[in-house]
Amino acid sequence: MDLTKPLRCIVKLGGAAITSKNExxxxxxxxxxxxxxxxxxxxxxxxxxxxxxxxxxxxxxxKSDIACPADDFxxxxxxxxxxxxVVHGAGSFGHFQASKSGVHKGGLDRSLVKAGFxxxxxxxxxxxxxxxxxxxxxxxxxxxxxxFSCGWSTCERNMDAVDLHGVSKAINSGFVPVxxxxxxxxxxxxCTILSGDVIIRHLAExxxxxxxxxxxxxxxxxxxxxxxxxxxxxxEIAVDGYGRWxxxxxxxxxxxxxVEISVAAxxxxxxxxxxxxxxxxxxxxxxxxxxxxAATVHSLRALSGExxxxxxxxxxxxxxxxxx
Amino acid sequence: MDLTKPLRCIVKLGGAAITSKNExxxxxxxxxxxxxxxxxxxxxxxxxxxxxxxxxxxxxxxKSDIACPADDFxxxxxxxxxxxxVVHGAGSFGHFQASKSGVHKGGLDRSLVKAGFxxxxxxxxxxxxxxxxxxxxxxxxxxxxxxFSCGWSTCERNMDAVDLHGVSKAINSGFVPVxxxxxxxxxxxxCTILSGDVIIRHLAExxxxxxxxxxxxxxxxxxxxxxxxxxxxxxEIAVDGYGRWxxxxxxxxxxxxxVEISVAAxxxxxxxxxxxxxxxxxxxxxxxxxxxxAATVHSLRALSGExxxxxxxxxxxxxxxxxx
Numbered sequence: 001m002d003l004t005k006p007l008r009c010i011v012k013l014g015g016a017a018i019t020s021k022n023e024x025x026x027x028x029x030x031x032x033x034x035x036x037x038x039x040x041x042x043x044x045x046x047x048x049x050x051x052x053x054x055x056x057x058x059x060x061x062x063k064s065d066i067a068c069p070a071d072d073f074x075x076x077x078x079x080x081x082x083x084x085x086v087v088h089g090a091g092s093f094g095h096f097q098a099s100k101s102g103v104h105k106g107g108l109d110r111s112l113v114k115a116g117f118x119x120x121x122x123x124x125x126x127x128x129x130x131x132x133x134x135x136x137x138x139x140x141x142x143x144x145x146x147x148f149s150c151g152w153s154t155c156e157r158n159m160d161a162v163d164l165h166g167v168s169k170a171i172n173s174g175f176v177p178v179x180x181x182x183x184x185x186x187x188x189x190x191c192t193i194l195s196g197d198v199i200i201r202h203l204a205e206x207x208x209x210x211x212x213x214x215x216x217x218x219x220x221x222x223x224x225x226x227x228x229x230x231x232x233x234x235x236e237i238a239v240d241g242y243g244r245w246x247x248x249x250x251x252x253x254x255x256x257x258x259v260e261i262s263v264a265a266x267x268x269x270x271x272x273x274x275x276x277x278x279x280x281x282x283x284x285x286x287x288x289x290x291x292x293x294a295a296t297v298h299s300l301r302a303l304s305g306e307x308x309x310x311x312x313x314x315x316x317x318x319x320x321x322x323x324x
Numbered sequence: 325m326d327l328t329k330p331l332r333c334i335v336k337l338g339g340a341a342i343t344s345k346n347e348x349x350x351x352x353x354x355x356x357x358x359x360x361x362x363x364x365x366x367x368x369x370x371x372x373x374x375x376x377x378x379x380x381x382x383x384x385x386x387k388s389d390i391a392c393p394a395d396d397f398x399x400x401x402x403x404x405x406x407x408x409x410v411v412h413g414a415g416s417f418g419h420f421q422a423s424k425s426g427v428h429k430g431g432l433d434r435s436l437v438k439a440g441f442x443x444x445x446x447x448x449x450x451x452x453x454x455x456x457x458x459x460x461x462x463x464x465x466x467x468x469x470x471x472f473s474c475g476w477s478t479c480e481r482n483m484d485a486v487d488l489h490g491v492s493k494a495i496n497s498g499f500v501p502v503x504x505x506x507x508x509x510x511x512x513x514x515c516t517i518l519s520g521d522v523i524i525r526h527l528a529e530x531x532x533x534x535x536x537x538x539x540x541x542x543x544x545x546x547x548x549x550x551x552x553x554x555x556x557x558x559x560e561i562a563v564d565g566y567g568r569w570x571x572x573x574x575x576x577x578x579x580x581x582x583v584e585i586s587v588a589a590x591x592x593x594x595x596x597x598x599x600x601x602x603x604x605x606x607x608x609x610x611x612x613x614x615x616x617x618a619a620t621v622h623s624l625r626a627l628s629g630e631x632x633x634x635x636x637x638x639x640x641x642x643x644x645x646x647x648x
Contacts, residue, residue, distance in 0.1 A: 024383065056443060058447045058450055068420070073435050073436035101394060108497055114498060115377065116394070118466060119379050122381075122382050122457055125453055136443070143442065143445055144473070146473055149468070151489060151493075153493075169475075173515075190497075
């Protein structure tokens with residue numbers, strides 16, 4: 001199924017940005033609320049915090065009442081300015097369960113792996129539901145779509161049987177699909193973990209968004225771990241036709257363009273190298289990728305598409321783009 | 325994809341049985357725990373409450389610790405005695421949202437309907453996750469599969485695009501799919517509510533279970549609303565090749581076999597008539613259907629398959645079977 005409108009953006013909500021990394025299964029509520037409000041501003045036409053009409057009509061934990069603005073919908077015009085897809089990582093959800101059981105290594109005939117598969121799916125689904133609810137409270141018509149339930153599977157950890165019909169149909173019907181890293185079946189291993197970054201590359205290849213934004217917990221990609229005192233934020237990285245990348249800005253002191261780079265310290269599925277190589281694969285398609293700190297003015301600007309083509313001097317983040 | 329082992333049973337967890345009907349979005353915890361323990365006894369070979377190894381390794385609300393028995397899995401052999409599918413209704417989840425917005429009537433171009441679609445899916449997904457967790461805590465390898473995420477849709481409320489590949493693959497891999505009534509796309513209306521009962525009929529037609537059990541909040545099907553003083557529990561109903569049904573036992577005082585029958589007072593999607601006619605459609609396929617009160621000795625016996633062929637005199641419930 002083709003998209004009836006071009007896909008504007010795929011947004012990755014990094015696990016490190018929207019969960020509290022040191023606390024098991026804990027949402028970073030403040031970041032998630034800010035990110036959700038940024039997404040509302042970017043996605044929903046004519047929206048403001050005053051006229052937002054929430055779509056989460058379920059009880060909030062610890063409260064007995066339901067906020068249902070059904071009566072306010074009379075004349076309300078609600079529309080997505082343009083199609084978006086949201087994909088989130090796991091952060092402090094799912095990781096404990098996956099690593100305890102080794103579900104990423106496969107072997108579903110082992111009881112522990114099978115139990116870990118169940119436990120991992122429960123944990124990431126808990127997170128997915130909380131993110132869908134946060135977006136819905138901002139009036140974003142979001143629908144959770146778990147890769148496992150969508151029937152997606154891998155073969156030797158590469159995406160294999162992937163039918164995008166459901167995602168496309170949701171987008172064409174005016175919804176924002178919210179996908180996530182998930183435990184899935186793998187044709188050779190039995191099962192594995194399909195990471196959010198791999199999902200994004202696959203979606204980008206097939207649905208050709210105008211741009212892709214990775215929201216993370218640091219300003220962007222650094223030349224070394226961002227906790228080190230002399231770490232330099234890389235502003236622009238170019239990717240050539242072979243997927244090789246080099247640093248364009250800033251010009252690094254040692255003249256070395258191929259530095260050991262580092263994104264979020266708490267990216268767990270695959271780590272920095274996977275993230276950069278997935279981003280490079282996307283950029284190679286001619287799609288600009290922005291890696292930027294969540295819940296900041298910089299991420300709002302990246303989401304709005306303001307960075308496309310020309311990077312403002314006062315914008316902090318990393319742009320990865322194709323330069324044939 | 326064919327099933328590698330024959331499907332033993334499809335279980336419907338009626339919304340009225342597992343939620344508190346008068347309290348919005350409230351699980352009937354006691355019933356759900358008993359039903360989950362019954363399902364464990366029926367499904368998991370060699371299981372007892374002592375050797376149950378839980379598969380919900382997520383935080384319980386209000387608690388900060390996680391129960392992870394990963395170290396106990398060393399020699400533990402875990403196996404489903406035979407394949408099951410669980411389908412649950414909505415009860416006090418989803419209904420409020422669906423009826424406020426009229427999502428069952430379609431019209432996704434209306435903001436209220438679109439918002440109601442989002443809100444309904446959030447509410448039923450909340451319930452699904454709680455049921456998956458309750459089953460997982462009993463050591464049942466359950467995986468939530470939302471019909472919407474599975475890409476199922478309807479046309480004029482009849483099941484239309486339905487790919488059972490994902491469900492079959494989950495079963496063949498030793499998992500118990502947990503499906504539910506959901507808001508889905510409808511090719512003619514835009515959207516509608518796909519009820520758990522309609523899902524069960526479709527699964528039964530295609531996957532041919534040995535038997536189907538409907539767990540509800542009354543003993544079975546009555547000749548009138550079960551709250552009325554003279555209501556008679558119908559023990560056996562026969563369905564002919566045209567799908568017409570008649571009461572075999574008890575012989576009703578007025579000799580009328582085609583009485584106005586009544587199941588749960590709080591069955592919300594479709595009501596009694598839908599439920600009986602769906603059950604009759606299943607029975608017409610030669611598959612026995614048991615309608616029985618959840619969390620009782622009667623439901624445990626029905627789940628175990630003990631009722632097949634011959635109905636014990638001390639068993640309370642309704643059997644619907646084919647009599648060509």
